[in-house]
Amino acid sequence: MAAGKSFCCQASLLILLSFVFLGLVSFPVEAAIKKYQFDIQVKNVSRLCHAKPIVTVNGRYPGPTIYAREGDRVLVNVTNHAQYNLSIHWHGLKQYRNGWADGPAYITQCPIQTGGSYTYDFNITGQRGTLWWHAHILWLRATVYGAIVIMPKVGTPFPFPQPAREFEVILGEWWNNDVEEIEKQGNQMGLPPNMSDAHTINGKPGPLFPCSEKHTYAIEVEKGKTYLLRIINAALNDELFFAIAGHNFTVVEVDAVYTKPFSTKSILIGPGQTTNVLVHANNVPSRYFMATRTFMDAPIPVDNKTATAILQYKGIPNTVIPSLPHQLPASNDSAFALSYNKKLKSLNTVQYPANVPLKVDRNLFFTIGLDKNPCPTCVNGTRLLASLNNISFVMPQTALLQAHYFDIKGVFKTDFPDQPLRPFNYTGAPLTANLGTSTGTRISKVAFNSTVEIVVQDTNLLTVESHPFHLHGYNFFVVGTGVGNFDPSKDPANYNLVDPIERNTIGVPTGGWVAIRFRADNPGVWFFHCHLELHTGWGLKTAFVVEDGPGEDQTVLPPPKDLPAC
Structure with missing residues (x-):
């Protein structure tokens, strides 16, 4: 059972429990320097009855989470032990004057060669919320990705009810074969490469797929409490719906920008986007599926199989069969997609203004x-x-x-x-x-x-x-x-x-x-x-x-x- 994070001691526990953190393990009032080591490694990973070597960071899939506060300086030393040249993009970080740390290969830097190292050194200025990092060359971001969690400055509360715990939920795709070879074959044929074999939630497809009993992500909640989900779409090629059976979401942030809160039965999230939602554990204590599947309203073949994870109330045994979310939109539900996106609006308060350019040059x-x-x-x-x-x-x-x-x-x-x-x-x-x-x-x-x-x-x-x-x-x-x-x-x-x-x-x-x-x-x-x-x-x-x-x-x-x- 995957554990969430308690806000009262989150600053140190998140770092200690997630992965090797080099440097301070608490969030002082003053800006801190956060140091991380990313080792690009090839590791044999099994999903859907297939084991294959994949490119990972620190042997993990998904990779480690970067935790910081607004105002911090972050240094990530990336050492490449894989056979591919590689770079890392810190998706959504503005990198003011500092494109050298942005990461897209051949745009802001040449890739890190096999056996080489590079330290990404950047400041987090004027941003807080959920972002993410991923490989930015070829199709390597299929397995090389992870979350970035930026807490507000000390003493600055969220502009929404304080959650009891929070969870990172990263949606992705899985190919049974080497994704780089699949891409190469498609290019040689002049055709689209084979679509993915499964979607994943935190790297796991869930029990609806064969041989995946052990590959199911789960979170535990308590009746009456409110939880924050930091949702990231790391899929290569699919926009995705996401919902939890029997529970509504309150959307409070997208792409690390606070929104006017609104309630919805499911969300739509495109590749590269992040969405923070509040979930109130107010249903009958049981086990409920969290589920994701593709949104595609054009006549194009896609991987339309549903990946699942489990939201489980405390005290409920694992033998209880979860229920599927009936509110998950149909795969071609254009009306929901358009309606959902229209509901997204900036918070636009004195503290978090929407400085829209009114004059265009x-x-x-x-x-x-x-x-x-x-x-x-x-x-x-x-x-x-x-x-x-x-x-x-x-x-x-x-x-x-x-x-x-x-x-x-x-x-x-x-x-x-x-x-x-x-x-x-x-x-x-x-x-x-x-x-x-x-x-x-x-x-x-x-x-x-x-x-x-x-x-x-x-x-x-x-x-x-x-x-x-x-x-x-x-x-x-x-x-x-x-x-x-x-x-x-x-x-x-x-x-x-x-x-x-x-x-x-x-x-x-x-x-x-x-x-x-x-x-x-x-x-x-x-x-x-x-x-x-x-x-x-x-x-x-x-x-x-x-x-x-x-x-x-x-x-x-x-x-x-x-x-x-x-």
């Missing part, structure tokens, strides 16, 4: 495209690729941030178009014609402290599909969203500029659009990409070069001495 319109390009060596003679504004991004061999900082010529071009070069009826009849997708390492240059609006538009090139987009180095405000084609003459009039949700990852609705705004006050090179690993690999990504500001504290910091070389 730069308007960008990005179209999502799926396409096929000729591939003489592929089985079908074509290879699938993905694009923004009809440009499929090519990863460089030198990290973009290094090329920017040291002015290395020829690595990238700053001519990414603000608008699609060939406008069309984006969500009309399905289009299978190749619009002449080009390839290249093309990114956008953005003036320091300028305000930016990006409208991301799904298209019906090959098929419509929902796409979760993640912006590194920033949070943004989701000021508008809709189904169909974005209308610049009408849709902005319906924007929410008062309390829109603030986050770092947002789903573009299937056959629809989303509008986000942010202030470009963090200099450096910042990745912007679909968080479906399949589409990222096909080129559905770009980056922003945010120029230095005029002040000494508005320029990119010098690179660390141990920055990996390509």
